[in-house]
Amino acid sequence: xxxxxxxxxxxxxxxxxxxxxxxxxxxxxxxxxxxxxxxxxxxxxxxxxxxxxxxxxxxxxxxxxxxxxxxxxxxxxxxxxxxxxxxxxxxxxxxxxxxxxxxxxxxxxxxxxxxxxxxxxxxxxxxxxxxxxxxxxxxxxxxxxxxxxxxxxxxxxxxxxxxxxxxxxxxxxxxxxxxxxxxxxxxxxxxxxxxxxxxxxxxxxxxxxxxxxxxxxxxxxxxxxxxxxxxxxxxxxxxxxxxxxxxxxxxxxxxxxxxxxxxxxxxxxxxxxxxxxxxxxxxxxxxxxxxxxxxxxxxxxxxxxxxxxxxxxxxxxxxxxxxxxxxxxxxxxxxxxxxxxxxxxxxxxxxxxxxxxxxxxxxxxxxxxxxxxxxxxxxxxxxxxxxxxxxxxxxxxxxxxxxxxxxxxxxxxxxxxxxxxxxxxxxxxxxxxxxxxxxxxxxxxxxxxxxxxxxxxxxxxxxxxxxxxxxxxxxxxxxxxxxxxxxxxxxxxxxxxxxxxxxxxxxxxxxxxxxx
Amino acid sequence: xxxxxxxxxxxxxxxxxxxxxxxxxxxxxxxxxxxxxxxxxxxxxxxxxxxxxxxxxxxxxxxxxxxxxxxxxxxxxxxxxxxxxxxxxxxxxxxxxxxxxxxxxxxxxxxxxxxxxxxxxxxxxxxxxxxxxxxxxxxxxxxxxxxxxxxxxxxxxxxxxxxxxxxxxxxxxxxxxxxxxxxxxxxxxxxxxxxxxxxxxxxxxxxxxxxxxxxxxxxxxxxxxxxxxxxxxxxxxxxxxxxxxxxxxxxxxxxxxxxxxxxxxxxxxxxxxxxxxxxxxxxxxxxxxxxxxxxxxxxxxxxxxxxxxxxxxxxxxxxxxxxxxxxxxxxxxxxxxxxxxxxxxxxx
Numbered sequence: 132x133x134x135x136x137x138x139x140x141x142x143x144x145x146x147x148x149x150x151x152x153x154x155x156x157x158x159x160x161x162x163x164x165x166x167x168x169x170x171x172x173x174x175x176x177x178x179x180x181x182x183x184x185x186x187x188x189x190x191x192x193x194x195x196x197x198x199x200x201x202x203x204x205x206x207x208x209x210x211x212x213x214x215x216x217x218x219x220x221x222x223x224x225x226x227x228x229x230x231x232x233x234x235x236x237x238x239x240x241x242x243x244x245x246x247x248x249x250x251x252x253x254x255x256x257x258x259x260x261x262x263x264x265x266x267x268x269x270x271x272x273x274x275x276x277x278x279x280x281x282x283x284x285x286x287x288x289x290x291x292x293x294x295x296x297x298x299x300x301x302x303x304x305x306x307x308x309x310x311x312x313x314x315x316x317x318x319x320x321x322x323x324x325x326x327x328x329x330x331x332x333x334x335x336x337x338x339x340x341x342x343x344x345x346x347x348x349x350x351x352x353x354x355x356x357x358x359x360x361x362x363x364x365x366x367x368x369x370x371x372x373x374x375x376x377x378x379x380x381x382x383x384x385x386x387x388x389x390x391x392x393x394x395x396x397x398x399x400x401x402x403x404x405x406x407x408x409x410x411x412x413x414x415x416x417x418x419x420x421x422x423x424x425x426x427x428x429x430x431x432x433x434x435x436x437x438x439x440x441x442x443x444x445x446x447x448x449x450x451x452x453x454x455x456x457x458x459x460x461x462x463x464x465x466x467x468x469x470x471x472x473x474x475x476x477x478x479x480x481x482x483x484x485x486x487x488x489x490x491x492x493x494x495x496x497x498x499x500x501x502x503x504x505x506x507x508x509x510x511x512x513x514x515x516x517x518x519x520x521x522x523x524x525x526x527x528x529x530x531x532x533x534x535x536x537x538x539x540x541x542x543x544x545x546x547x548x549x550x551x552x553x554x555x556x557x558x559x560x561x562x563x564x565x566x567x568x569x570x571x572x573x574x575x576x577x578x579x580x581x582x583x584x585x586x587x588x589x590x591x592x593x594x595x596x597x598x599x600x601x602x603x604x605x606x607x608x609x610x611x612x613x614x615x616x617x618x619x620x621x622x623x624x625x626x627x628x629x630x631x632x633x634x635x636x637x638x639x640x641x642x643x644x645x646x647x
Numbered sequence: 648x649x650x651x652x653x654x655x656x657x658x659x660x661x662x663x664x665x666x667x668x669x670x671x672x673x674x675x676x677x678x679x680x681x682x683x684x685x686x687x688x689x690x691x692x693x694x695x696x697x698x699x700x701x702x703x704x705x706x707x708x709x710x711x712x713x714x715x716x717x718x719x720x721x722x723x724x725x726x727x728x729x730x731x732x733x734x735x736x737x738x739x740x741x742x743x744x745x746x747x748x749x750x751x752x753x754x755x756x757x758x759x760x761x762x763x764x765x766x767x768x769x770x771x772x773x774x775x776x777x778x779x780x781x782x783x784x785x786x787x788x789x790x791x792x793x794x795x796x797x798x799x800x801x802x803x804x805x806x807x808x809x810x811x812x813x814x815x816x817x818x819x820x821x822x823x824x825x826x827x828x829x830x831x832x833x834x835x836x837x838x839x840x841x842x843x844x845x846x847x848x849x850x851x852x853x854x855x856x857x858x859x860x861x862x863x864x865x866x867x868x869x870x871x872x873x874x875x876x877x878x879x880x881x882x883x884x885x886x887x888x889x890x891x892x893x894x895x896x897x898x899x900x901x902x903x904x905x906x907x908x909x910x911x912x913x914x915x916x917x918x919x920x921x922x923x924x925x926x927x928x929x930x931x932x933x934x935x936x937x938x939x940x941x942x943x944x945x946x947x948x949x950x951x952x953x954x955x956x957x958x959x960x961x962x963x964x965x966x967x968x969x970x971x972x973x974x975x976x977x978x979x980x981x982x983x984x985x986x987x988x989x990x991x992x993x994x995x
């Protein structure tokens with residue numbers, strides 16, 4: 132832990148950044164990512180003092196004034212406030228009205244409307260609540276506000292108008308009319324977005340009581356003010372970005388197969404920021420799969436897609452899951468899925484017969500789609516993910532195209548063809564192929580990374596990504612590996628774009644070609 | 648194209664001389680020779696009133712490169728480097744050191760003979776060990792290894808210390824395949840196939856046949872790996888055909904005054920000092936035969952590629968590679984329509 136340096140009294144040098152109000156703690160260094168030499172405590176103390184003095188010096192000379200703006204939410208949090216608002220609204224760029232939806236005394240949301248609160252809470256109904264209007268006021272970039280001191284009375288109406296003047300000055304006549312002049316209410320809330328120098332905005336709120344009902348931002352109006360904290364819960368704040376500024380939140384994925392791999396995949400996708408999923412599976416979640424399926428025991432006996440939807444909704448705000456409890460062929464036949472309605476297809480059925488059909492669908496005329504096929508092999512000897520794009524070479528059928536084989540054999544396989552792996556826990560009714568939860572997780576991760584690269588437009592070609600696991604159990608059970616298993620991971624990676632078969636009936640030269 | 652890869656696999660299993668798991672006899676002979684040398688050399692040096700030198704040993708040749716094949720006539724050989732910590736100036740006549748080695752082993756077996764590049768120990772049961780005697784780098788001012796050349800009674804100009812680095816040769820022969828284990832594996836197989844082809848098609852004595860190291864160098868120069876980039880299954884047939892064709896294309900004509908005609912020759916230049924052509928001793932006539940036989944090989948491989956019947960293709964290959972190349976029974980080749988189902992190892 133870094134040495135603590137305090138300034139006493141805390142305002143001895145005026146109000147300057149990086150000195151916590153009343154406590155006087157000097158924030159001279161972000162402790163994250165620092166390794167301390169524990170054998171030299173004296174040197175550490177000296178170093179800490181040097182850093183703190185330098186920071187205080189910058190404060191006195193006014194060199195780091197914008198740091199107030201950068202850390203505004205932290206300063207605001209030190210104020211004595213009653214109640215907090217959870218913001219679930221996408222932060223608007225222009226001044227406007229928002230709703231405060233209060234469910235209980237302590238639970239209030241700042242939102243566009245009730246639907247937005249529902250997509251956050253993942254409830255079917257909002258229940259009893261009341262709605263209050265709030266004025267949202269963005270401040271122009273570069274605006275400076277000195278944080279109110281927690282040891283003094285909060286802003287007066289004059290001070291409020293003075294600090295927010297740049298935002299009010301930016302209002303159009305119409306905005307001013309609608310938001311301020313015509314607004315008659317004794318009680319209200321003002322939400323302020325203060326642009327941070329680095330990125331994004333700081334959000335804070337002020338509650339007011341105006342005896343005349345006039346808006347306190349209008350000149351001459353006297354009102355009582357209280358600070359309100361805004362807890363950031365909006366989608367853009369919580370959901371990770373896929374990379375750079377590209378958001379995956381609106382990408383829609385069709386996930387076919389919700390078993391051990393599919394279940395993980397759904398979680399991996401959502402955790403990576405993909406918020407729209409359509410799940411297809413005809414199966415029920417069996418208790419036999421308790422320890423290798425992400426659903427565990429509690430949701431046994433339920434439809435996999437329904438159970439997975441509930442699981443995801445219980446964990447993640449904003450995720451939108453549609454379920455189709457049927458085989459993909461039936462769903463397609465009935466028109467419940469239209470290939471072009473998604474951003475990508477991911478198949479994790481463990482059934483190559485179905486997946487070859489699906490591959491042909493993706494490459495049929497009129498379809499403009501990319502698909503990831505993923506599967507793992509018995510005893511965790513490895514797993515694979517293959518990406519294919521409609522109208523481009525390299526597809527799942529290529530793996531089964533081999534002039535030297537008379538039967539359908541997967542060229543990517545690590546297990547020699549012609550062996551049978553499924554084991555029975557309790558007779559014919561409960562056959563399954565032996566592999567572990569970690570194997571499913573690794574396969575799902577491989578497929579998710581590939582799918583996300585494709586969604587971000589970073590993978591225009593068709594790669595086959597394979598991982599190799601420990602063969603010990605597989606060999607002990609008396610099974611044979613293929614030459615492909617003997618290839619190094621580096622060789623597999625180097626050859627990942629070279630699985631395309633020139634005689635492939637689906638994507639080869641004899642296939643029906645259309646514009647990519 | 649028939650599916651003959653399986654038969655190349657069987658053929659390779661039959662001809663391959665394993666380094667570790669097979670041919671214990673060879674390893675035993677090597678061990679015995681080493682032990683004999685270490686036991687007897689002190690006495691030999693003492694007798695000649697010379698400083699005792701304790702040699703170190705290194706595997707050489709196809710044994711070290713793991714490209715050895717079983718000989719047709721059962722005359723197994725193994726190459727051993729015997730390194731002495733003495734400089735070329737300590738023994739100006741390299742044959743003297745070879746004589747010491749000879750003396751230390753003489754009487755131990757059927758026959759020990761000093762040959763120009765080595766001392767050969769012959770065993771009753773058809774095995775022999777070639778001992779290449781070296782003055783090792785650490786003892787020489789230029790930090791290079793020198794090989795003792797010459798035999799008893801040869802003229803002075805043939806008794807020389809020749810700069811030689813067989814380890815470097817092995818490294819050079821294999822560095823092409825760094826990072827391509829599958830290609831390296833096929834390279835070794837193809838070298839073995841070429842060597843067996845040579846044993847089957849040439850009379851073994853003298854320079855009539857291209858030497859194994861020559862074919863190894865040719866394979867290094869002209870072989871291209873041929874395997875499926877995804878399944879990593881080898882296609883030895885096509886790889887061999889492409890190699891044979893490339894070797895044929897590398898024959899060049901030179902005017903030979905002495906014979907007053909153009910002679911077509913293939914070279915196999917060593918990749919390390921002394922950078923000589925391994926085939927330099929082959930006569931024009933022998934080269935002619937070499938080219939003709941290589942053409943026969945290439946034709947047979949092309950015919951096998953065109954052949955759809957596996958049995959017929961294997962018969963063509965047996966004609967050039969000899970009886971160790973299996974030809975399936977008719978029934979094995981007959982391909983009924985495969986069943987419409989196959990098993991797989993996939994789950995999700």
